[in-house]
Amino acid sequence: MKVTDALLDLLFPPKCPFCQKVQDAPGMCPECEASLPWTDEAHSLRTLEGGLLCAAPLWYEGPVREAVRRFKFHGGVCAAGPLGECIAQAAAERLSGRFDAVTWVPVSAKRLRKRGYDQSRLLAERACRLWDVEPEALLRKVRDNPAQSSLERAEDRWKNTQGVYEAAGSPAGKRILLIDDVCSTGSTLVSAAKALLEAGAAGVVCTAGAFPRPEEEIRGEKGKE
Numbered sequence: 001m002k003v004t005d006a007l008l009d010l011l012f013p014p015k016c017p018f019c020q021k022v023q024d025a026p027g028m029c030p031e032c033e034a035s036l037p038w039t040d041e042a043h044s045l046r047t048l049e050g051g052l053l054c055a056a057p058l059w060y061e062g063p064v065r066e067a068v069r070r071f072k073f074h075g076g077v078c079a080a081g082p083l084g085e086c087i088a089q090a091a092a093e094r095l096s097g098r099f100d101a102v103t104w105v106p107v108s109a110k111r112l113r114k115r116g117y118d119q120s121r122l123l124a125e126r127a128c129r130l131w132d133v134e135p136e137a138l139l140r141k142v143r144d145n146p147a148q149s150s151l152e153r154a155e156d157r158w159k160n161t162q163g164v165y166e167a168a169g170s171p172a173g174k175r176i177l178l179i180d181d182v183c184s185t186g187s188t189l190v191s192a193a194k195a196l197l198e199a200g201a202a203g204v205v206c207t208a209g210a211f212p213r214p215e216e217e218i219r220g221e222k223g224k225e
Contacts, residue, residue, distance in 0.1 A: 084126025
C-alpha cells in the first residue's frame with residue numbers, strides 16, 4: 001500500500017455505504033449483506049411500459065434509500081462498488097443472454113458539472129468490471145429537467161422525461177443493457193430505451209439498483225402491525 005493511500009485510509013476510513021459503519025475494506029459490510037431488503041425471485045423483474053424488462057436486486061427503502069440518496073446528492077460514491085456489483089448479479093440472473101452491450105442513463109451536462117460525477121455511469125462501470133467489458137456511452141441527455149425525486153405524481157414523472165434523451169455513439173444492431181440507479185415509475189428508463197430503439201438498437205433490457213415496494217405489499221405490512 002502506498003503511503004498516501006495509508007494516510008487517506010487513516011483520515012477517511014472506509015465505511016459501509018448502507019449502515020455507515022467503519023470497516024477494514026471498502027464495500028458492503030456482512031451485517032448489511034444479510035439484512036438489506038433484497039427483492040425475491042417473484043419481485044426482482046418487472047415489465048415496464050411497452051414490455052421493457054427491468055431487474056433490480058433491492059427494495060428502495062430504509063438503508064438502501066439513504067445510501068442511494070447519499071450517492072446521488074451528497075458525494076457518497078462509495079456506494080458505486082457494492083451497488084454496481086448487485087446490479088451485475090441481478091442482470092446475470094434475470095436477463096442473461098438478452099444483451100451484448102451495456103450503457104447507462106446519463107445525467108445532463110449541467111448536473112454533471114454541479115455533481116462532478118454521473119452516478120449511473122459509475123454503476124455501469126462497476127458492473128462491467130465483473131464481466132471484463134467496458135460500458136458504452138450510447139445516450140446523451142439534451143434537457144436538464146427537474147429531478148424525478150422532486151415530483152410526487154406518476155403523471156408528472158412521465159411528462160418530465162419525455163424527449164430528454166437522444167442516442168449517441170453506435171447503438172444500431174446492439175442488444176443493450178441499460179443501467180440506472182432506481183426504477184420507480186419506470187418513466188426514465190422507458191424514455192431512454194425509446195431513444196436507443198429509435199436509433200436502431202436490436203433490443204433493450206434494463207437494470208436498476210432498487211425498486212420501490214409495491215403498494216399492495218406496503219398495505220399488507222401495515223395490516224400486520
